[in-house]
Amino acid sequence: MSHPDPSVAPSEDVPAAHPPLVGAALGVVGAVVAMLVGGWLLLAPFALGYQPQDADWADPTHADFWAGLGLLVLGAIVLIASTVDLVGRLRAAGAITGARPAPPAPEPAGPPAPAADDELASLLKPLIAALGQDADRGTSHNGTVRTASDPANPEMPR
Amino acid sequence: MRLPLRVQVLFSLLFAAAGIWIVIAPTAVGYQPAGQPWVDATYNDVIVGGLLTVVSLAILAAQIIGTTRARLRAASASGGRA
Numbered sequence: 407m408s409h410p411d412p413s414v415a416p417s418e419d420v421p422a423a424h425p426p427l428v429g430a431a432l433g434v435v436g437a438v439v440a441m442l443v444g445g446w447l448l449l450a451p452f453a454l455g456y457q458p459q460d461a462d463w464a465d466p467t468h469a470d471f472w473a474g475l476g477l478l479v480l481g482a483i484v485l486i487a488s489t490v491d492l493v494g495r496l497r498a499a500g501a502i503t504g505a506r507p508a509p510p511a512p513e514p515a516g517p518p519a520p521a522a523d524d525e526l527a528s529l530l531k532p533l534i535a536a537l538g539q540d541a542d543r544g545t546s547h548n549g550t551v552r553t554a555s556d557p558a559n560p561e562m563p564r
Numbered sequence: 565m566r567l568p569l570r571v572q573v574l575f576s577l578l579f580a581a582a583g584i585w586i587v588i589a590p591t592a593v594g595y596q597p598a599g600q601p602w603v604d605a606t607y608n609d610v611i612v613g614g615l616l617t618v619v620s621l622a623i624l625a626a627q628i629i630g631t632t633r634a635r636l637r638a639a640s641a642s643g644g645r646a
Binding site for chain 1: 565566571576582583595606609615616634
């Protein structure tokens, strides 16, 4: 009697390997830091005051400005590339679905709104019923009893 | 689009190189005279450049470690299923 080798048997408990997300996420973080540093370097000569106003740029201003501009551009490129990479990896891991969320389903059609004629009919229905009852009792609406020989009521059986 | 690990490493190395340049710029460009007290620009460049260098190298290490661990995990998972 032979038992299957457990080291060879397929293991259902092993989670599926996801693409590495850490590198892409850290790329985004690094790009943001670089852009912040680049922006600060652009502003620093004026913010810290070592670039006199209305004067030619000093050496520190040139150095900081061009280094900051380069960092800003490089950071923007890396930010775009890393964001695209991160989104692709998240999509591959199933954290992001490609389909956009479906618009909310339209509400099921209820009974149609009563039209003005229906509303009027429903208002008049009790009145019609009352008039019908009066007619059944054989009385006119002013209380007089109608008789078969009443000429005002030609429909009454005689 | 997938960025290979070497491209991510290249980005981090570029940021680290920029940080190192910002640190040495006062001396290299010459607006910080040797043996003199530091000027404001030197303080700013050393602090900002040092920060960028440290952050870039930390991100570089984390990228390499994270990617290596993910690959090892994937390799062990595929080996367990084989």
